[in-house]
Amino acid sequence: MNILDLPTKIHDESRQGEAYAPVAQETALFSKKFYIESYGCQMNFSDSEIVAAILHQEGFGATKQFEEASLILLNTCSIREKAEQTIRKRLTEFRKTKEKKPELLIGILGCMAERLKAKLLEEEKLVDIVVGPDAYRSLPALIAEAETGQKAVNVLLSREETYADIAPIRLDSNGVTAFVSIMRGCNNMCSFCVVPFTRGRERSRNADSIVAEVEDLFRRGYREVTLLGQNVDSYHWLNEADNTSVNFAQLLEKVALVNPLLRVRFSTSHPKDITDDVLYIMAKYKNICQYIHLPIQSGNSRILQLMNRTYSREWYLAKVDRIKEIMPDCSISTDIITGFCTETEAEHQDTLSAMEYAQYDYAYMFFYSERPGTLAAKRFTDNVPEAVKKRRLQEIINLQNELSKKSYMNDVGKSFEVLIEGESKKDNLYWKGRNPQNKMLVFPKKQFNYKPGDYVNVLVHDATQATLLGEIIPA
Numbered sequence: 001m002n003i004l005d006l007p008t009k010i011h012d013e014s015r016q017g018e019a020y021a022p023v024a025q026e027t028a029l030f031s032k033k034f035y036i037e038s039y040g041c042q043m044n045f046s047d048s049e050i051v052a053a054i055l056h057q058e059g060f061g062a063t064k065q066f067e068e069a070s071l072i073l074l075n076t077c078s079i080r081e082k083a084e085q086t087i088r089k090r091l092t093e094f095r096k097t098k099e100k101k102p103e104l105l106i107g108i109l110g111c112m113a114e115r116l117k118a119k120l121l122e123e124e125k126l127v128d129i130v131v132g133p134d135a136y137r138s139l140p141a142l143i144a145e146a147e148t149g150q151k152a153v154n155v156l157l158s159r160e161e162t163y164a165d166i167a168p169i170r171l172d173s174n175g176v177t178a179f180v181s182i183m184r185g186c187n188n189m190c191s192f193c194v195v196p197f198t199r200g201r202e203r204s205r206n207a208d209s210i211v212a213e214v215e216d217l218f219r220r221g222y223r224e225v226t227l228l229g230q231n232v233d234s235y236h237w238l239n240e241a242d243n244t245s246v247n248f249a250q251l252l253e254k255v256a257l258v259n260p261l262l263r264v265r266f267s268t269s270h271p272k273d274i275t276d277d278v279l280y281i282m283a284k285y286k287n288i289c290q291y292i293h294l295p296i297q298s299g300n301s302r303i304l305q306l307m308n309r310t311y312s313r314e315w316y317l318a319k320v321d322r323i324k325e326i327m328p329d330c331s332i333s334t335d336i337i338t339g340f341c342t343e344t345e346a347e348h349q350d351t352l353s354a355m356e357y358a359q360y361d362y363a364y365m366f367f368y369s370e371r372p373g374t375l376a377a378k379r380f381t382d383n384v385p386e387a388v389k390k391r392r393l394q395e396i397i398n399l400q401n402e403l404s405k406k407s408y409m410n411d412v413g414k415s416f417e418v419l420i421e422g423e424s425k426k427d428n429l430y431w432k433g434r435n436p437q438n439k440m441l442v443f444p445k446k447q448f449n450y451k452p453g454d455y456v457n458v459l460v461h462d463a464t465q466a467t468l469l470g471e472i473i474p475a
């Protein structure tokens with residue numbers, strides 16, 4: 001298994017650059033068409049749904065064929081250099097289309113737009129429109145400006161914008177699972193990370209608007225929501241009307257109470273912020289999935305300090321113990337960066353031993369990529385040679401493959417409640433869906449009359465590294 005085969009949750013590499021599929025009858029209503037590709041984290045995919053809603057109001061319908069669009073948008077990611085390279089290549093391709101069709105507008109959204117600001121427009125002439133993550137409401141005005149041949153840029157970051165009142169358009173959905181954004185930005189300043197600079201200060205969305213969006217999704221047949229934020233555990237919304245506040249544990253409970261048939265997930269947790277209150281709420285409600293994505297980044301305390309993660313190895317591993325104590329069946333996944341500035345061989349071994357200790361079910365593994373403007377770029381030298389970074393990454397991947405295999409094999413003989421998400425891509429006689437621990441199961445439909453959105457109990461009889469294979473247990 002290589003990095004791209006992993007069941008990626010946060011940076012879903014398999015979805016990188018995916019375009020939206022329009023709902024057929026809706027597209028027919030619109031004279032103008034836009035095409036959007038999303039890269040990077042789930043937050044970007046969720047933001048593209050907000051952008052789609054803003055454009056719908058302006059009379060733009062989505063298309064999956066960029067050739068028929070008058071507006072092409074790329075919602076971009078800056079987290080690693082490679083992400084930016086992929087996007088630049090894509091922009092160059094679209095530029096060629098524009099040479100043949102000069103009226104076509106090309107826009108760049110998201111983190112790369114924020115990081116490079118007008119550079120892609122002025123110096124490199126790759127795009128017509130540049131819009132940062134907090135400026136999507138100004139898209140219609142920017143399109144109008146670009147149509148008259150002017151430069152259209154808005155990269156202002158906001159301390160308030162949460163798009164709380166915009167109902168996202170779920171154009172590319174399976175109709176069962178949806179993302180709901182609960183906060184924006186990040187205040188953490190991990191030294192390797194560009195996100196605080198591209199997405200701005202942290203702010204929490206109105207809890208009532210979150211619950212209303214979730215209720216609406218449930219009414220429309222959705223059966224799983226994932227609450228999204230860079231650091232969900234620091235969610236804190238102050239209701240100025242009555243001076244009360246809602247923290248993440250309270251929000252989680254409100255969402256769980258929408259309906260017991262609605263599954264609730266969330267991502268991402270920062271180990272320093274996830275509280276016992278959150279763990280107890282997770283344990284209390286059966287419909288909150290027992291799965292936590294808990295990025296460790298490194299298993300060595302000196303490196304963690306350089307990364308400004310604000311916890312030590314021991315503190316992190318004690319958090320893992322606490323999770324397992326309160327929820328023995330809870331699965332845990334993580335993010336790991338290898339080859340951070342000055343990382344020694346012994347410190348790398350600490351990461352491997354921490355992985356063994358935590359027994360992760362999955363991990364998303366990267367080698368360090370220096371990002372301009374970050375604290376690490378300013379303070380430290382990126383001095384681990386690329387070959388060493390890659391070798392360490394491979395060792396980490398090899399170990400995680402073993403841990404994942406063990407975790408999946410350990411489920412053989414067990415039964416799980418599975419929410420059917422759709423047909424298996426490989427064989428339409430099979431359903432696919434996930435268990436609460438976020439593992440994908442594939443099982444034959446047989447004579448039963450189930451449909452996507454139904455819950456079934458599945459007995460696991462076999463496992464590959466990333467999928468459990470089973471049979472429906474008749475109700």
Ligand code: 5AD
Binds near residue numbers: 295336337371
């Ligand atoms: N280099 C490599 N990986 C990074 N991540 C964030 N910034 C960098 C970087 N500069 C990883 C972290 C984070 C995940 C989303 O991406 O592991 O948790």
Ligand code: SF4
Binds near residue numbers: 188189193230
């Ligand atoms: Fe980046 Fe750290 Fe914020 Fe995550 S918590 S977005 S890694 S600064």
